[in-house]
């Protein structure tokens with residue numbers, strides 16, 4: 001079994017300078033598509049589930065489907081990651097399900113919307129670090145907030161990360177990776193005008209902290225995909241994302257984990273809409289979920305190549321969570 005922590009995946013990526021996509025999952029087809037892409041490109045991979053995804057699937061179903069991804073792909077390093085945990089309680093639930101990595105998003109209060117204080121963030125993050133590290137599980141936390149609200153995740157206003165505060169936060173919490181806000185936001189409508197990312201802040205953060213950096217809201221929202229959705233009866237207008245060239249620049253400047261959900265949603269929707277429009281007589285779910293799965297695999301294969309993840313699955317031996325636990329204890 002190659003269930004690993006994101007700490008190992010991201011530290012290995014940092015040694016060479018490539019990025020690793022963290023892809024959101026809600027169901028079997030998404031998990032299978034991402035794993036097929038990882039297998040095809042020989043990439044380490046992070047599959048992540050949000051609180052919403054876990055609730056939608058009644059926790060146990062999604063947990064076991066994610067475990068199946070690990071069992072079916074023994075040669076691929078896979079991390080099972082909780083995306084946007086909002087409390088110690090949500091983290092405990094994920095770890096009990098077998099997750100190897102968790103995010104605690106203390107930049108927002110438990111409601112996932114209201115911006116919190118620095119002290120609140122440190123307090124909740126430290127409690128998660130203590131619980132998770134004792135079990136060999138790695139921890140991502142966030143300082144600064146993204147814009148945009150997507151199903152209850154994210155504040156309406158954006159607060160870019162203050163590099164000095166980030167340095168203090170990493171020191172005071174003992175986290176393994178840090179999510180920063182440099183102008184991205186969740187969802188399909190990221191920029192009102194042209195793409196505007198604060199690479200100067202990223203450069204400053206990189207100089208001050210020495211743990212892997214995470215970029216949320218990193219979907220590219222390619223025009224071809226929204227056009228495809230619209231071609232088959234969808235209604236998406238003015239959608240924009242982070243171009244691949246900007247993500248590649250961010251990787252060069254020190255971003256190791258790149259969070260992608262929206263692009264996968266678009267690819268799936270376009271494929272399903274196409275079947276519905278072109279073959280209205282079909283009603284077997286496999287006739288539209290199958291093509292959706294294939295479309296998602298192609299999307300992720302391209303991302304694994306673009307982020308430089310491909311070809312790195314066998315670079316290192318997986319460290320078990322039991323051994324990670326020993327590493328944390330001896331620090």
Ligand code: G3H
Pocket residue numbers: 024050051052053083084150151153186187261262
């Ligand atoms: O960061 C948010 C992810 O896109 C998950 O979204 O909460 O709708 O599952 P969700």
Ligand code: 13P
Pocket residue numbers: 024083084185186187188215216217218219220259260261262263
């Ligand atoms: P996107 O909405 O850009 O795909 O971001 C997803 C994300 O950050 C999940 O945590």
Ligand code: ZN
Pocket residue numbers: 084186216217259
């Ligand atoms: Zn996010």
